Amino acid sequence: MIIDINFIGLIIASIMASAVPLILASCGELITERSGVLNLGVEGMMIIGAISGFALMTVTGSLIIAIFGAMLAGVLISTIFAFLTQTLITNHVATGLALTIFGIGISAMIGKNFVGIPGKEFPVLFENLKDTIPLIGPILFGHSIVFYFAFALPFMTNYFLKKTKIGLIVRAVGDSPVSASNQGIKVRLVRYLCILYGGAMSGLAGAYLSMIYTPQWIENMTGGRGWIALALVVFSTWNPIKILIGAMIFGGLTIIQFHMQAIGVRIPVQFLTALPYIVTIIVLVVISRDSRKIRLSTPSSLGKSFHKDN
Amino acid sequence: MHKIFIRSFVSSLVLLFTLTVAAIAKDVKAAFVYIGPTGDHGWTYQHDVGRKAVEAAGFKTTYVEGVPESADAERVLRQLANSGHDIIFTTSFGYMNPTNKVAKEFPNVKFEHATGYKREHANVSTYAARFYEGRTILGTIAGTMTKSNVIGYVASFPIPEVIRGINSFTLAAQKVNPNIKTKIVWAFTWYDPGKEAEAAKALIDQGADVIAQHTDSTAIVQMAEKAGVYAFGQASDMDKFAPKAVLTSVENNWGPYYVDRVKAVANGTWNQKDTWHGIGDGMVVISDLDSQMPADLRSKVKKLQADLASGKVHSFTGPIYDQKGNLMVAEGKTADDGMLAGMMTYVKGVEGDIPK
Numbered sequence: 166m167i168i169d170i171n172f173i174g175l176i177i178a179s180i181m182a183s184a185v186p187l188i189l190a191s192c193g194e195l196i197t198e199r200s201g202v203l204n205l206g207v208e209g210m211m212i213i214g215a216i217s218g219f220a221l222m223t224v225t226g227s228l229i230i231a232i233f234g235a236m237l238a239g240v241l242i243s244t245i246f247a248f249l250t251q252t253l254i255t256n257h258v259a260t261g262l263a264l265t266i267f268g269i270g271i272s273a274m275i276g277k278n279f280v281g282i283p284g285k286e287f288p289v290l291f292e293n294l295k296d297t298i299p300l301i302g303p304i305l306f307g308h309s310i311v312f313y314f315a316f317a318l319p320f321m322t323n324y325f326l327k328k329t330k331i332g333l334i335v336r337a338v339g340d341s342p343v344s345a346s347n348q349g350i351k352v353r354l355v356r357y358l359c360i361l362y363g364g365a366m367s368g369l370a371g372a373y374l375s376m377i378y379t380p381q382w383i384e385n386m387t388g389g390r391g392w393i394a395l396a397l398v399v400f401s402t403w404n405p406i407k408i409l410i411g412a413m414i415f416g417g418l419t420i421i422q423f424h425m426q427a428i429g430v431r432i433p434v435q436f437l438t439a440l441p442y443i444v445t446i447i448v449l450v451v452i453s454r455d456s457r458k459i460r461l462s463t464p465s466s467l468g469k470s471f472h473k474d475n
Numbered sequence: 476m477h478k479i480f481i482r483s484f485v486s487s488l489v490l491l492f493t494l495t496v497a498a499i500a501k502d503v504k505a506a507f508v509y510i511g512p513t514g515d516h517g518w519t520y521q522h523d524v525g526r527k528a529v530e531a532a533g534f535k536t537t538y539v540e541g542v543p544e545s546a547d548a549e550r551v552l553r554q555l556a557n558s559g560h561d562i563i564f565t566t567s568f569g570y571m572n573p574t575n576k577v578a579k580e581f582p583n584v585k586f587e588h589a590t591g592y593k594r595e596h597a598n599v600s601t602y603a604a605r606f607y608e609g610r611t612i613l614g615t616i617a618g619t620m621t622k623s624n625v626i627g628y629v630a631s632f633p634i635p636e637v638i639r640g641i642n643s644f645t646l647a648a649q650k651v652n653p654n655i656k657t658k659i660v661w662a663f664t665w666y667d668p669g670k671e672a673e674a675a676k677a678l679i680d681q682g683a684d685v686i687a688q689h690t691d692s693t694a695i696v697q698m699a700e701k702a703g704v705y706a707f708g709q710a711s712d713m714d715k716f717a718p719k720a721v722l723t724s725v726e727n728n729w730g731p732y733y734v735d736r737v738k739a740v741a742n743g744t745w746n747q748k749d750t751w752h753g754i755g756d757g758m759v760v761i762s763d764l765d766s767q768m769p770a771d772l773r774s775k776v777k778k779l780q781a782d783l784a785s786g787k788v789h790s791f792t793g794p795i796y797d798q799k800g801n802l803m804v805a806e807g808k809t810a811d812d813g814m815l816a817g818m819m820t821y822v823k824g825v826e827g828d829i830p831k
Binding site for chain 2: 176179277280281283379383385388419428429438
């Protein structure tokens with residue numbers, strides 16, 4: 166095998182590309198959960214985003230409409246969840262699961278007419294700079310705008326939660342909705358907005374899959390990535406920077422195990438394919454051992470319904 | 476008067492004919508049980524194309540998609556048999572036992588099980604396609620077109636069907652180019668576009684310039700298109716997904732068989748049989764050959780296709796050795812169907828071990 170520096174650059178670039186949908190969906194869900202809402206519908210919102218993006222791209226021919234349309238579709242489907250859990254005070258877990266089942270079903274129904282249609286090429290930025298710097302070039306340049314956005318998102322999310330007043334409000338609502346409400350914060354409104362934001366990010370993650378990563382529509386194409394995104398939020402102990410690390414480890418091991426197979430490393434393939442799941446959890450658990458910090462960042466009233474009369 | 480007579484005679488003939496067709500259409504109802512969604516653009520999609528051919532032939536059809544290979548399959552089959560279907564196609568290997576079990580309870584309903592080998596009752600037939608013949612053609616093309624002599628192969632699960640495909644592909648590639656290496660990556664999925672694309676990317680990054688696949692999505696040919704290497708379509712013609720990368724596709728063509736069998740039920744000529752059709756019977760179809768292939772290669776492939784169809788050439792003709800150098804098929808002999816059906820060893824020249 167040829168191990169040259171550009172080869173390593175190429176591998177890192179493909180690892181980053183595979184981490185994008187996980188980062189987007191996880192960072193969205195993180196905001197939702199920090200406001201105290203547990204939305205298990207990430208997979209459903211992602212798949213709705215995937216079909217909406219692909220369908221709009223095929224019908225309108227506009228990538229911009231398709232990307233924003235996919236986010237809007239994520240917002241719309243999460244509105245159902247928000248209405249049920251916040252206005253009708255239903256159980257978060259049950260409603261989230263229903264949302265996933267609903268999303269998979271309805272995307273398959275809409276998608277019937279879009280099977281077997283090739284996608285459009287999505288423009289990449291700084292393609293000409295790709296070969297100018299060895300190793301760094303393929304990592305930094307020649308990616309879609311969504312890619313760059315995804316890698317900025319954990320840092321923006323971190324800043325938002327820690328340094329801004331609105332971030333503080335979101336955390337307050339997630340930790341103690343009763344106290345927040347007593348302070349005059351509209352708890353339900355904040356939670357509504359956080360749910361819709363989570364929907365938009367999941368929608369974008371889905372659109373990345375169906376429009377940029379593997380431009381096509383097939384049923385169930387998210388392949389459980391929504392569930393992995395959910396797990397990343399929990400194992401990162403609600404820390405956006407650790408989400409980034411977790412997503413990179415997960416994406417990295419998925420790709421490296423393929424390389425190990427192709428090189429002919431004699432490790433059972435079943436073990437290699439299980440590796441990303443095992444190692445990601447172990448690493449995140451190890452780097453998040455500090456129980457004081459976990460207590461600080463865990464939204465204390467996660468998944469608990471808030472009723473005005475409380 | 477004479478004219479009117481002829482006209483009414485002709486129109487009544489037409490009417491009679493229409494009524495007969497309608498009567499057939501009314502009489503025979505066919506049902507299809509699918510493992511995946513019809514929207515997978517792969518295995519199930521192609522079976523559904525076959526079902527539509529049955530509809531087009533004037534018969535009523537029903538299908539149930541996403542049926543797990545468990546007790547659920549039995550329930551679905553029983554329900555279909557109870558609701559007046561005359562022939563039921565079960566289109567995945569794992570339906571083998573449920574099909575035979577339910578067939579015993581409904582002796583008047585015909586059952587057709589794809590890719591299986593159990594025919595425990597007189598009303599159960601089995602059918603499968605010799606996809607390995609298509610892979611002989613792909614191997615010939617890959618061995619000729621590669622410049623790096625490294626060919627990538629994205630595999631799904633270690634079952635005889637997949638191993639047979641890898642062997643047939645490698646044998647054909649070695650025949651035209653003894654220096655080639657087939658690198659195999661197991662994705663452990665039939666379709667997950669993201670994973671398949673990542674597997675293909677890993678092979679391309681390691682120097683493979685032709686990629687073959689035994690998974691169902693179009694992600695691999697798209698990745699090949701992006702990276703500027705060659706690839707082959709799987710199950711359906713994937714040329715429009717990657718016009719530069721796709722050299723040809725091996726298509727699963729179930730339609731003619733399905734129409735044939737449903738008609739046999741309508742005519743009362745249905746009998747139990749085990750069908751294993753290949754290129755010759757049109758169950759395996761090779762799509763148009765890409766013009767990027769040199770003219771002499773194209774004519775060579777066309778000839779190979781004709782020879783495979785006529786039986787003059789067999790994909791597994793001896794001498795064939797396994798990885799350790801043991802003789803599998805002696806010189807001048809061809810592998811029999813029993814050996815092909817249970818093939819679980821790599822031939823010489825394939826790298827790595829079969830996952831256990």
